[in-house]
Amino acid sequence: MSSQPRHVLVIGGGVIGIGCAHYLQQAGFRVSVAEKGTIGGACSHGNCGFVCPSHVLPLAEPGAVSSALKALLNPNGAFRIRPRLDPRLWSWLLKFARRCNHNDMVSAGHAIQPLLTSSLSLYQDLMRFASLECEWQKKGLLFVYRDHRALEAYEPVNSLLTSEFQESARRMNAAELLEFEPALKDNVAGAWYYEHDAHLRPDRLLASWRAFLEKKGVQFFERHELLGLEKADSQATSAKFAEQSIEADTFVVATGAWTPQLSEILGIRLPIEPGKGYSLTLPRSESDPQTPIMFPEYRVAVTPMQTSLRLGSIMEFAGYDSRLNQRRLRMLSASASQFMKQPLPTKINEEWFGWRPMTYDSVPIIGESPQFSNVILATGHNMLGLSMSTGTGKLVSELIAGQEPHLDPTPYSPHRFC
Numbered sequence: 397m398s399s400q401p402r403h404v405l406v407i408g409g410g411v412i413g414i415g416c417a418h419y420l421q422q423a424g425f426r427v428s429v430a431e432k433g434t435i436g437g438a439c440s441h442g443n444c445g446f447v448c449p450s451h452v453l454p455l456a457e458p459g460a461v462s463s464a465l466k467a468l469l470n471p472n473g474a475f476r477i478r479p480r481l482d483p484r485l486w487s488w489l490l491k492f493a494r495r496c497n498h499n500d501m502v503s504a505g506h507a508i509q510p511l512l513t514s515s516l517s518l519y520q521d522l523m524r525f526a527s528l529e530c531e532w533q534k535k536g537l538l539f540v541y542r543d544h545r546a547l548e549a550y551e552p553v554n555s556l557l558t559s560e561f562q563e564s565a566r567r568m569n570a571a572e573l574l575e576f577e578p579a580l581k582d583n584v585a586g587a588w589y590y591e592h593d594a595h596l597r598p599d600r601l602l603a604s605w606r607a608f609l610e611k612k613g614v615q616f617f618e619r620h621e622l623l624g625l626e627k628a629d630s631q632a633t634s635a636k637f638a639e640q641s642i643e644a645d646t647f648v649v650a651t652g653a654w655t656p657q658l659s660e661i662l663g664i665r666l667p668i669e670p671g672k673g674y675s676l677t678l679p680r681s682e683s684d685p686q687t688p689i690m691f692p693e694y695r696v697a698v699t700p701m702q703t704s705l706r707l708g709s710i711m712e713f714a715g716y717d718s719r720l721n722q723r724r725l726r727m728l729s730a731s732a733s734q735f736m737k738q739p740l741p742t743k744i745n746e747e748w749f750g751w752r753p754m755t756y757d758s759v760p761i762i763g764e765s766p767q768f769s770n771v772i773l774a775t776g777h778n779m780l781g782l783s784m785s786t787g788t789g790k791l792v793s794e795l796i797a798g799q800e801p802h803l804d805p806t807p808y809s810p811h812r813f814c
């Protein structure tokens with residue numbers, strides 16, 4: 397037995413790759429991270445920053461197809477599909493549509509929940525242990541409604557969340573809500589409040605986490621795009637980049653929405669579609685809300701971070717189109733403005749989009765690759781990658797170390813697509 401620690405190369409430096417690097421380093425591995433752009437520069441950069449165990453229920457829910465069709469007819473709606481002849485997209489959408497039923501929704505919820513719960517608890521440990529400067533706050537999350545019927549219609553969802561997932565929200569009427577969150581206009585009907593959710597500033601999380609890991613000896617290689625894997629038998633031996641080849645004992649592929657582009661290298665095509673979302677980051681002002689808010693009727697989120705206010709939303713299936721659509725960005729501020737007592741600042745600090753790695757079953761893909769026994773996939777975290785990063789990282793480190801996993805990895809297995 398060599399006395400050298402085993403080397404793990406993580407490919408992809410988003411929040412999932414960094415979460416994996418953290419727990420692998422803690423478990424005693426020598427860890428490197430190779431990233432084709434910059435660490436934390438992709439979908440993990442400008443997202444809404446919610447660490448939200450409340451989001452147990454997946455996007456594929458009963459009625460999602462009809463709401464999506466209605467939203468498609470509204471050019472300012474939060475859901476868009478760029479119509480195109482792409483058999484993979486249509487196959488993905490068809491499989492997604494088939495899962496929009498009660499049983500599949502609940503079963504996806506049961507798959508997602510352990511990762512969400514474990515991640516929140518691990519984040520809390522991480523904030524104590526590593527003191528990451530990322531504006532971490534635990535203030536809960538409000539679901540605010542303007543329409544009384546829509547507020548009422550959430551009651552059965554809350555009952556289901558309570559009975560199946562022990563995740564319940566406190567209902568607030570308009571007067572209670574306005575006392576709790578005076579930044580809102582008085583045209584609101586009320587809200588549901590999830591008090592256990594937390595939030596942070598994702599770009600600062602990634603920057604401070606990277607600095608923390610660098611001090612622990614983790615090596616980072618930016619502008620390193622994976623071009624191939626050298627193999628011997630059913631094992632990968634080294635990863636090829638234009639700049640160099642890097643040998644490792646184990647490889648973790650955490651390449652988010654780009655994972656399908658690595659199909660040939662990985663020997664498996666994973667059903668991941670890029671789900672494009674947008675955010676606007678505004679300067680902080682005294683009239684901002686204190687608590688993060690979702691406006692479900694408009695599908696827009698507002699996150700009051702300590703140094704900025706972020707508006708985010710939209711699910712656009714437009715392939716890897718990297719244009720920043722101004723109409724979508726304007727829709728974010730137009731929707732949020734309808735709820736805010738004071739006008740939003742006109743100055744904008746950042747306009748952003750990111751590609752969420754969307755699986756049609758809403759469940760991430762974590763586990764051994766079907767082709768190589770020493771390649772572990774950690775991808776497909778849909779709309780909740782930030783909320784699942786620490787649990788994913790710990791699980792990946794346990795799988796690689798051959799330890800008893802802290803949660804059942806079966807639902808995340810890549811083999812479900814073989």
Ligand SMILES: Cc1cc2nc3c(=O)[nH]c(=O)nc-3n(C[C@H](O)[C@H](O)[C@H](O)COP(=O)(O)OP(=O)(O)OC[C@H]3O[C@@H](n4cnc5c(N)ncnc54)[C@H](O)[C@@H]3O)c2cc1C
Nearest residue numbers: 408410412432439440443444446622652673780781782783
């Ligand atoms: C508008 C919006 C709001 C969101 N809000 C939230 C939220 O509030 N809470 C939450 O939990 N989630 C949220 N999400 C989802 C979350 O951002 C994603 O699930 C998460 O960032 C995915 O992380 P990742 O590490 O898998 O992907 P990424 O951050 O995209 O990282 C993947 C990395 O792999 C690299 N890569 C790809 N191919 C290669 C290659 N060949 N070689 C080397 N590197 C490669 C990429 O450059 C990239 O940096 C939101 C997303 C959007 C768009």
